[in-house]
Amino acid sequence: MKFQPSFTRKLAFGAAALTFFSITESQAQEVPKPPKMVPEMTEFWEPEPRKVTPGVNNSAPSDAIVLFNGKDLSEWKAKGDGSDAKWQVKDGAFTVGKGDISTKRQFNDFQLHIEWSAPDEVKGTSQGRGNSGIFLQDRYEVQVLDSYNNRTYSNGQAGSIYKQHRPLVNAMNKPTEWNVYDIIYTAPRFKEDGTLFSPARVTVLHNGVLVQNNTEIKGPTEYIGLPEYKPHGKASITLQDHGNPVSFRNVWIREL
Numbered sequence: 001m002k003f004q005p006s007f008t009r010k011l012a013f014g015a016a017a018l019t020f021f022s023i024t025e026s027q028a029q030e031v032p033k034p035p036k037m038v039p040e041m042t043e044f045w046e047p048e049p050r051k052v053t054p055g056v057n058n059s060a061p062s063d064a065i066v067l068f069n070g071k072d073l074s075e076w077k078a079k080g081d082g083s084d085a086k087w088q089v090k091d092g093a094f095t096v097g098k099g100d101i102s103t104k105r106q107f108n109d110f111q112l113h114i115e116w117s118a119p120d121e122v123k124g125t126s127q128g129r130g131n132s133g134i135f136l137q138d139r140y141e142v143q144v145l146d147s148y149n150n151r152t153y154s155n156g157q158a159g160s161i162y163k164q165h166r167p168l169v170n171a172m173n174k175p176t177e178w179n180v181y182d183i184i185y186t187a188p189r190f191k192e193d194g195t196l197f198s199p200a201r202v203t204v205l206h207n208g209v210l211v212q213n214n215t216e217i218k219g220p221t222e223y224i225g226l227p228e229y230k231p232h233g234k235a236s237i238t239l240q241d242h243g244n245p246v247s248f249r250n251v252w253i254r255e256l
Helices: 007-030
Strands: 065-068 076-078 088-090 093-095 101-103 110-117 132-136 140-144 179-186 196-198 201-206 209-216 247-255
Touching (some): 140 201
Antiparallel strands (some): 179 201
C-alpha cells in the first residue's frame, strides 16, 4: 500500500513552501546592489615603481651589478680553488683560459646580459667548435657554441638549455661577429624537507630573438644521464672552459 499524505499535511506543506519562497524573495530584494563602477576603483598608486635609468647600446642600467668592466676580472674567481681567475683580458674583453671561472657574488632570480664571440678562426665541428657555457646558479647551462653553419644535436647548440631544450630558432651571428644573450632566470624553490616546490625557469633572447620562452628547467644540465634536483640556495654564475678560446664582454646582472 502506498502512503498517501492527508489533505491536512498537503496543505501544511504548501503553506510552509510558500512562506519559504516569500522569505527568500524578500531577502533577495534586500541585498544591496553593487556600486557603479568608476575608473578610480581599479587604479592603485602605491607602491610606485622605483626609477631605473636604462643603459645605452646594451650598457648596464643604473641598478645593475657590472660583472665585467672591460678592464679586469675582479668580480670573478677560479671555480675550483677560489683563486684569481686565470683568463686573459684584452681590448675590453676576456677570453677562456685555464679552468672554469665563477662570480664571487651569488644570485637567486636575475636578469643577465652577456656578450660572447666564437673564435674568428673557424676550427672543429659540432661540439668542438667555439664551445663554452653559461651556468646559471652554477648548475643550469645555457649553451655557448659556434652554431653558424655547424650542425650538432639540437639540444646542444647555441641557445639551448644543454641536453634539455633546443632553442626555438638558430639566431647565431657569423664567427667574426659578437653574439648577445639576455637571460631572465627564476630560481627553483624547495620545501622544508628538501623536495622540489617549483622548478627553475628561464627566458633567453639571442641577438634580440626569443629562443627560450619561460622554459622549465628539469634539473642540473648533465652531460650523461637525467637531471635531478637537489636543494640549494643562492649560487654563482659560472663560465665554462671547454678548450675553445671563446671571448666575453659587457657582462652585467640585475637581481630580481
